[in-house]
Amino acid sequence: MTVVQFALVGTALFSLGLYGVITRKNAVLVLASVELMLAAVNINLVAFDVYLQDPLYSGQIFSLFIIALAAAEVGIGIAIILMIYRNRQSADVDELKAMRG
Amino acid sequence: MHLLASFASQIILAAEEHGGEAGHAAEPGITSGVLVEWAWLIVVVPLVAAFLIAFFGAKSKFKGWLMAWLSIGFVAVYGTVLFVMNATEGVLYSGHVNIATIGSFELEWGWMVDGLSIMMYFLVGVVGFLVFTYAKGYMEGDVRFTWFFVSFSLFAGGMLVLVSAPNLIQLIVGWELVGVASYLLIGHYWEDFANVDAANKAFMVNKVADAALFIGAIIMALSVQSFRFDDIIDVVVHGEAGPLSQYAFWAGLMIFIGAMGKSAQFPLHVWLPDAMAGPTPVSALMHAATMVTAGVYLLGRLFPFYIDVSGLFGGDVRNIIIVIGGLTLFLTGFLAIVQDDIKKVLAYSTVSQLGYMVAAMGAGAYTAGLFHLFTHAFFKALLFLGAGSVIHAVHSNNMSDMGGLRKYMPRTFWTFVVGTLALIGIFPFAGFFSKDEILASMQYAGAHGQGVANFILVLGILGAFVTAFYMTRAVALTFFGEYKGHGEPHESGPWMTWPLIGLGVFAAIGGWVNIPGVYTGFTEWLATRNPLTGMGDHHAESFNWPLVFITSGIVILSVVIGWRIYGKDAETQAERDSFRIGGLWPLWQNLYFIDEFYMRGIVRPIKGAIAQAVLWFDMRVIDGVVNGIGLGAIKVADGVRSADEYVVDGVYNATGAATGASGGVLRRTFTGRIQQYAAFSFVGVIVIAVLFIVL
Numbered sequence: 045m046t047v048v049q050f051a052l053v054g055t056a057l058f059s060l061g062l063y064g065v066i067t068r069k070n071a072v073l074v075l076a077s078v079e080l081m082l083a084a085v086n087i088n089l090v091a092f093d094v095y096l097q098d099p100l101y102s103g104q105i106f107s108l109f110i111i112a113l114a115a116a117e118v119g120i121g122i123a124i125i126l127m128i129y130r131n132r133q134s135a136d137v138d139e140l141k142a143m144r145g
Numbered sequence: 146m147h148l149l150a151s152f153a154s155q156i157i158l159a160a161e162e163h164g165g166e167a168g169h170a171a172e173p174g175i176t177s178g179v180l181v182e183w184a185w186l187i188v189v190v191p192l193v194a195a196f197l198i199a200f201f202g203a204k205s206k207f208k209g210w211l212m213a214w215l216s217i218g219f220v221a222v223y224g225t226v227l228f229v230m231n232a233t234e235g236v237l238y239s240g241h242v243n244i245a246t247i248g249s250f251e252l253e254w255g256w257m258v259d260g261l262s263i264m265m266y267f268l269v270g271v272v273g274f275l276v277f278t279y280a281k282g283y284m285e286g287d288v289r290f291t292w293f294f295v296s297f298s299l300f301a302g303g304m305l306v307l308v309s310a311p312n313l314i315q316l317i318v319g320w321e322l323v324g325v326a327s328y329l330l331i332g333h334y335w336e337d338f339a340n341v342d343a344a345n346k347a348f349m350v351n352k353v354a355d356a357a358l359f360i361g362a363i364i365m366a367l368s369v370q371s372f373r374f375d376d377i378i379d380v381v382v383h384g385e386a387g388p389l390s391q392y393a394f395w396a397g398l399m400i401f402i403g404a405m406g407k408s409a410q411f412p413l414h415v416w417l418p419d420a421m422a423g424p425t426p427v428s429a430l431m432h433a434a435t436m437v438t439a440g441v442y443l444l445g446r447l448f449p450f451y452i453d454v455s456g457l458f459g460g461d462v463r464n465i466i467i468v469i470g471g472l473t474l475f476l477t478g479f480l481a482i483v484q485d486d487i488k489k490v491l492a493y494s495t496v497s498q499l500g501y502m503v504a505a506m507g508a509g510a511y512t513a514g515l516f517h518l519f520t521h522a523f524f525k526a527l528l529f530l531g532a533g534s535v536i537h538a539v540h541s542n543n544m545s546d547m548g549g550l551r552k553y554m555p556r557t558f559w560t561f562v563v564g565t566l567a568l569i570g571i572f573p574f575a576g577f578f579s580k581d582e583i584l585a586s587m588q589y590a591g592a593h594g595q596g597v598a599n600f601i602l603v604l605g606i607l608g609a610f611v612t613a614f615y616m617t618r619a620v621a622l623t624f625f626g627e628y629k630g631h632g633e634p635h636e637s638g639p640w641m642t643w644p645l646i647g648l649g650v651f652a653a654i655g656g657w658v659n660i661p662g663v664y665t666g667f668t669e670w671l672a673t674r675n676p677l678t679g680m681g682d683h684h685a686e687s688f689n690w691p692l693v694f695i696t697s698g699i700v701i702l703s704v705v706i707g708w709r710i711y712g713k714d715a716e717t718q719a720e721r722d723s724f725r726i727g728g729l730w731p732l733w734q735n736l737y738f739i740d741e742f743y744m745r746g747i748v749r750p751i752k753g754a755i756a757q758a759v760l761w762f763d764m765r766v767i768d769g770v771v772n773g774i775g776l777g778a779i780k781v782a783d784g785v786r787s788a789d790e791y792v793v794d795g796v797y798n799a800t801g802a803a804t805g806a807s808g809g810v811l812r813r814t815f816t817g818r819i820q821q822y823a824a825f826s827f828v829g830v831i832v833i834a835v836l837f838i839v840l
Contacts, residue, residue: 062827066820074820137819144817 050091058084071125071135075118082114180226181238185256187223187266188309191216191302199295210281213294217273217301224270227263231670236263239311239375253373255311260671261445264515265308265438268522271651272434273301275644279530280426282640283537293333293424300326300427304435308442312372313362316443320358320407323436324351330431331423343422350416354406361399368392374446381450397451397462400443401469408440408499411473415740418480418492421542425533428488432495433526441499441518444506452509464597467507467590471601474500476737478611482618483733486542487532490619494568495525497608501583504605508598510586512659512668517583519667520575520655524567527648531561534641535623538634544622546630553634558624560645565620567652569613569700577697578656580609584696585661585689606696613700617707625712661688 057080064077086107093103129135194216198209205212230236241255256262280297284290303322310316325348332344366372368388369380380389389396404410409417417437421428431437444451444466451462474497481493498521505514534557539547551558567574570581584605591599628634636642659667735741814825 066824066827068820140819141817144815 047091047095050087054084054087054091056084057081057087069136069138071128071137071140072122074137075121075125078121079114079118082110086110180223180230181236181258182240184223184227184238184258184266185240185309187220187270188256188302188305190219191298191305195295195298195302198291198298203291207281209291209294210277210284213298214274214277214281216298217270217277220266220301220305221270221274224263224266224268227258228267228670231260231263232666235670236260241311252314253312254315256309257311257374261442261515262308264519264671265434265442266305268434268438268519269301269304269308272522272526272648273430275647276426276430276433276526276530279429279533279641279644280424282638283426283533284424287424289333293330296326296329296333297427297430300330300430300435304439307439311374313366313374314372316446317355317358317362320355320403320439323407323439324348324355327351327420327423327427327431327436330427331420333423333427337422340422343416343419347416347420350413351406354403354413357399358403358406361396361401361403364392364396364399365389368396377447378449381453393450393453394462397447398465400447401451401462401466404440404443404503405469406440407443408437408503409473409496410440410469410499410503411476411496412739414473414477414496415736415743417496418489418736421486421488421492425488425529425536428492429526429529429533432492432529433522437495437499438518438522441502441506441514444503445511445515448506448511451506452511463507463509463595465507467504467587467595467597467601470500470502470504470507471604472500473497474504474608475604475611478608478615479729479733480736481615482611485545487535487544487547487619487623488529488542490544490615491525491528491532494528494612494615495521497612498525498568501580501605501608504601505583505586508583508587508590508595508601510583510590512671513579513582513586515671516659516667517576517579519658520567520579520652523648523655524564524575524652527560527564527645527652528568530641530645530648531557531564534637534645535561537637537641539630540632541630544619547623547628548626548630549624549628550634551624553628554636556636556642557645560642560649561624562620563649564652565616567656569616569704570609570696571700572697573656575652575654575656578659580605581688581693581696582659582661584609584692588689588692606699609696610699610703613703614707617704618711621708621711 061077061080061082061084064080065074068074068077089103089107089110093101096103125135128140132139191213194212198205198212201209203209227236236258237260238258239255240258241253243251244254245252277294277297280293284293287293300323303319303324303326305319306322307316307319310319328344328348331347332341334340335344362372365377368391369377371377377389380387402413405413417432420431423431451466453463477493477496477500481490481497484490484493498517502514502517502521505517534554535547535550536542538550538554538557541547563574567576570576584602587598587602587605591597591602657664659665732738
């Protein structure tokens, strides 16, 4: 198992996530895609941590942070989406253009 | 902190310095001691009281009167204590504090405690105390009761600054304080324009004299190199013929003109009768202990200089002084005969008596002049307060509205009579001794080389006749015959009558302090105690019997003549003034045309041509300059405004417009679509990553 394989998996996951974020119409799915991107980042962090044999395991500790932050982010994100849905009876990202300049 | 410390050290230094000097001049009596060293309180207390009354008087007890009364009472008690100390042991002290040092010149504030100053403390304190007491009754219910006592305390305080001064500068400060306080007091009823005029007149005439005093003080100080009296007297006594011997005549003349203004000498006397516009207590204090005595006091303070003890100066200011005094005492007495206003009768009488004092000074009679000042203070204050009491009852100043008041106002009547007897010089009342000593001194001076004194002696005896005549007239018209005014007059309250009685006692026995050949304490208190003030004084050792009999005879004759003319009651004014001397009468009624001369000769030209010229200069030149500056400023302002509008505003507007335009362009990118934003930021990340890799 080389680090390249992990990097490839990470890249694939990140690309999938990015594609989902940009193209999905449903806000919940956008959020899910963000989770994919975060997972890709976590894979990279852990893989390179092991590859570089960091004595402080900083990559792994960072990934733990990211998991915790992702959970919080999802919590807040879902709550916001829920409120938007209640107000507009829709969670379509294309319709959320009130911030247009 | 530093300032305070240096001030304190200066006080200590000054005190030490003084201690050294005291030993040197410590010939007679007490030179120091707590009471003497703290005599500055006499000066400070009334001034502080004036300030306190100004700020807190209206709300305090008796609306400020109590504060004024207590402060003047303090001066009276302190003055009396010092007077007694001087009479028993003798006091000679002079303390000072350095206020500022300019180069080698030291500005000092000091307090003299010698016979001359102590006599003035005593006079201002005791007469002031009685007048302040009287004022409580007289001013009751007045519009500006509190303000009156502010000015009155300032008046007394200013006089005390003046008489405590050990140098010419402090004397001038007190001189001007008295001047400004008198202005406030004469114009006390400023609702009536005539009173404002009188106040202005007093102030202006005094200012003319003050200008001369300043010039004299400067000449004196430049030639002696000091403003201090003891330095001046030192130069005079020790005969160091420095620059002073050259300029002595002018210095002496100028300072004397200053004294003429305050002491109302002919022809600068015109302000004093008009000063009657003030409330009567003011007149009483002004004519007795304060203000008009200042000039005589100054002549007394510089007496060795004027008398030229070491014979250095040659110039004869003395003869000018005696002539001015003689003219004043003789000419102004007649004016009192024709006045209907009782206060004006007394005012001209004051001018005339001041003439006696000044003439005495000119004749080299230091003790006699100041002795008359001393006795005159009591009986003239008494006469004024008596007149005030009458005015209070009758509500008119005019004797044509009075008459027969002795039945209604017995206390006022009897005290007024005592004052009159003292003024005209009937034995044994106060004025007898002082006036007689003046005449005796003049005879002495005439016999010893001052020829003009003989002439003034004759004027003085004639003046005694005139004095007795107008006072007999005043008493007869006011207190005898039938009452001609309105309503029922009544005796004044105890606040007013007790001061009358107190002054009456002094007027009766005040002359006994200096009876030639019997008891001459006064001479000793004033002259011998301080060897430097009374130097060169001639003092009569015994009565000059021929003069005593001539004067007394003439006075009694005058009273008899006056009584025969005015004693019988007459219904109309014309009948009452049946006694007229053709030619002279109109001259007297027009006050020798002096006022008119001043009006036509000085005031009108100034108001006319000079005022026009000044107006033209003001309108054309000064206004032109001011307007030019204004126009220039407007032009400059216009330029600044366009610069502001086009340049400064342009920069700001351009900045705003540029920001707005770029905002209009950039806002297009803000579509509100989150996914677009995400795509943009991803592209941005890619770009940054590529840049990292490439660079």
